[in-house]
Amino acid sequence: MEASDSTVPVEAASDTRRVSRPPPRPPLGASFKTPLSHRLAEKTIAALALVAVVAIALIFLFVAKEALPLLWDRAGDASLRLRDLILARHWPGYDEAVYVWQPVGEPAKLNVVPLFVGTLKVTLVTMLVSVPVGVACAIYVSQYAGRRTREIVKPTIELLAGVPSVVLGFFALIVLASWVQQAFGLTYRLNALVAALGLSLAVIPVIFTISEDALQAVPKHLGEAALALGARKYQTTLRVIVPAALPGIAAAVILGFGRAIGETMIVLMASGNAAVVEFFDPTTSVRTVTATIAAELGEVANGDEHWRVLFLLGLMLFAITFVLNRLGSIAVARLHRRLTAEEAP
Amino acid sequence: MKRTTGDWVLAGSTGLAVVLVVALVACVVGLVVWNGAPTISVEFLTGSPTADMTGGGIWPAIWGTVVGMPLAIAALLLFADPTDLPQLLFVGLLVSLTAAQTLRPFTFGDWWRGVRRQGAHTRDLSRPPGAGAASLVPVVPDPPPLGRAARVARELEGDWFDAAPVPRREEG
Numbered sequence: 102m103e104a105s106d107s108t109v110p111v112e113a114a115s116d117t118r119r120v121s122r123p124p125p126r127p128p129l130g131a132s133f134k135t136p137l138s139h140r141l142a143e144k145t146i147a148a149l150a151l152v153a154v155v156a157i158a159l160i161f162l163f164v165a166k167e168a169l170p171l172l173w174d175r176a177g178d179a180s181l182r183l184r185d186l187i188l189a190r191h192w193p194g195y196d197e198a199v200y201v202w203q204p205v206g207e208p209a210k211l212n213v214v215p216l217f218v219g220t221l222k223v224t225l226v227t228m229l230v231s232v233p234v235g236v237a238c239a240i241y242v243s244q245y246a247g248r249r250t251r252e253i254v255k256p257t258i259e260l261l262a263g264v265p266s267v268v269l270g271f272f273a274l275i276v277l278a279s280w281v282q283q284a285f286g287l288t289y290r291l292n293a294l295v296a297a298l299g300l301s302l303a304v305i306p307v308i309f310t311i312s313e314d315a316l317q318a319v320p321k322h323l324g325e326a327a328l329a330l331g332a333r334k335y336q337t338t339l340r341v342i343v344p345a346a347l348p349g350i351a352a353a354v355i356l357g358f359g360r361a362i363g364e365t366m367i368v369l370m371a372s373g374n375a376a377v378v379e380f381f382d383p384t385t386s387v388r389t390v391t392a393t394i395a396a397e398l399g400e401v402a403n404g405d406e407h408w409r410v411l412f413l414l415g416l417m418l419f420a421i422t423f424v425l426n427r428l429g430s431i432a433v434a435r436l437h438r439r440l441t442a443e444e445a446p
Numbered sequence: 447m448k449r450t451t452g453d454w455v456l457a458g459s460t461g462l463a464v465v466l467v468v469a470l471v472a473c474v475v476g477l478v479v480w481n482g483a484p485t486i487s488v489e490f491l492t493g494s495p496t497a498d499m500t501g502g503g504i505w506p507a508i509w510g511t512v513v514g515m516p517l518a519i520a521a522l523l524l525f526a527d528p529t530d531l532p533q534l535l536f537v538g539l540l541v542s543l544t545a546a547q548t549l550r551p552f553t554f555g556d557w558w559r560g561v562r563r564q565g566a567h568t569r570d571l572s573r574p575p576g577a578g579a580a581s582l583v584p585v586v587p588d589p590p591p592l593g594r595a596a597r598v599a600r601e602l603e604g605d606w607f608d609a610a611p612v613p614r615r616e617e618g
Contacts, residue, residue: 234463241460254464261471272474302474305467335452 161419168412186213186410202376202388204397204407211410213417215376219293219387220418223368226297226383227304227361232354234301235308239350242309243316244338255313262306270370273299278371285384291373293387299367308357315349316342348437355429359422365391390414 172183189198192210203210238258242251278295281287285294319342327337343350373386374396394411401408449457493503 234467237460237463238467241457241464245457245461246464254468257468257471261467261474264474268478269474272477276473276477302470309467333450333452335450335456338456 161416164412164415164419168409168416171406171409171413186211186413188212189214200378202393204401204410209407211407213390213410213414215378216388216390216393216414217417218378218380219372219376220362220389220391222293222380222383222387223296223300223372223389224358224361226293227300228354228358230297231301231304231308231357231361235305235353235357236312236350238305238309239312239316240338240343243313244334244342258306258309261302262310264302266303266364266366267370269299269302270367272302273367273371287384289373289384289386291371292385293372293383296368296372296387296389297383299371300361300364303364303367304357304361307360308353311353311356312346312350315346315353318349319345345440347440348433351429351433351436355426355433358429359426362418362422362425363391365395368392369395390418 189200190210190212191198192201192208200212200214201210202212202215238254242254246254273295274291277298278290281292281295281298282290287294323345324337324342327341328334332340368387368389369392372389372392374388374392375386376388376393377385379385394414397407398411401411490503491508492505494506495504496502
């Protein structure tokens with residue numbers, strides 16, 4: 102109605118029958134005032150959001166405050182040299198220079214390399230397991246599952262996200278460790294592999310939920326166009342729908358990675374907690390950064406070197422997650438730009 | 447739709463992942479329920495540990511988790527050393543954060559749904575539906591088409607929804 106009206110040429114100048122226009126009224130919305138309660142609620146929510154940001158900043162400041170005096174304020178004749186934190190050292194009684202975390206030894210050996218090796222190994226194996234499984238589940242549920250299957254499977258996997266990590270750790274410690282040991286004939290019952298599999302139980306629901314949302318959010322017309330052009334269902338899924346959902350899936354992987362690297366309880370219970378420096382064999386015991394902080398912070402003297410190094414570990418973990426999250430969101434943004442073809446004129 | 451080998455491979459492999467995960471969930475939940483459920487009794491839930499914590503109940507742990515924690519934090523806030531101010535501030539922030547998270551559904555739930563449904567208070571009525579920031583809120587369906595008399599009256603009066611004057615058609 103309106104559109105057809107506006108396409109007709111207007112002959113305003115020669116229009117003698119024109120009725121004089123009333124003075125323009127203010128736009129209808131201008132006189133409307135948002136109710137006070139709504140404005141208050143809005144401010145309250147904004148304040149709460151600000152509180153979250155401030156809390157994170159304060160956590161960072163608090164951890165830094167405890168860790169950084171290590172750089173200039175080392176107690177008296179301390180045997181701790183800063184380079185021993187990351188470089189191998191030939192300790193008395195050892196045959197060669199070694200990386201070793203032995204905080205209660207005399208002298209205390211506080212080398213963080215074994216801990217980061219453990220953390221990265223567990224995280225890597227976790228991601229190798231849970232990214233394919235989580236994304237595969239998301240693809241099945243969003244593309245192939247019928248309505249009834251979806252209504253059973255989705256809440257079941259999301260139930261896993263609600264299981265406390267101590268229960269998952271318990272499961273990994275009691276059940277999973279025995280299964281893995283029998284299946285692979287391992288010497289050490291608690292090792293990086295068991296911890297990673299247990300950790301996967303915590304990471305899979307994160308990856309699944311977000312990827313599934315991303316796959317569902319792909320506009321229906323993309324898939325329908327591919328099907329109309331003769332593509333098979335699997336071709337449509339793999340070449341149209343999954344690529345279109347890739348930014349969301351990447352975000353899911355980043356969040357899952359953050360969960361994996363920061364998870365404490367499962368690795369504390371199931372990883373064996375021996376700080377072994379072994380890069381490639383996932384069947385050796387590992388001691389992760391988070392588990393070390395959890396296990397030792399309660400036993401250490403306040404303000405001690407060991408105390409400060411534990412906070413430094415937390416700071417490093419914080420920095421790693423922060424940098425990875427930034428890189429991840431940059432990658433997601435770039436992917437999004439590429440997929441939505443914004444370069445096109 | 448005809449399913450081909452590729453379809454079966456993709457559906458099969460992804461379906462296998464689903465079966466695997468669901469089986470693991472069943473294992474975790476099953477382990478806990480199977481071993482835990484038979485021990486739950488009134489005495490277990492309300493009693494105190496006995497025999498060096500190998501018998502009796504777990505009421506103290508439940509109390510400590512559900513009831514004691516907020517009380518402990520409140521006591522900490524009330525009786526703590528004033529020199530611990532930064533830490534206290536931090537604890538307070540965490541508590542308010544948790545409280546906000548917990549109370550959110552009870553306080554703002556219906557209010558928020560109301561705003562979403564009507565779209566009345568965030569909608570810029572001076573713009574046509576679906577334009578600019580107004581497209582962030584659900585679009586109110588167009589009103590039914592006006593009759594001819596109403597259309598003429600509206601043309602004479604000027605359009606409420608456009609700042610610019612609406613071009614009018616020349617009546618034959």
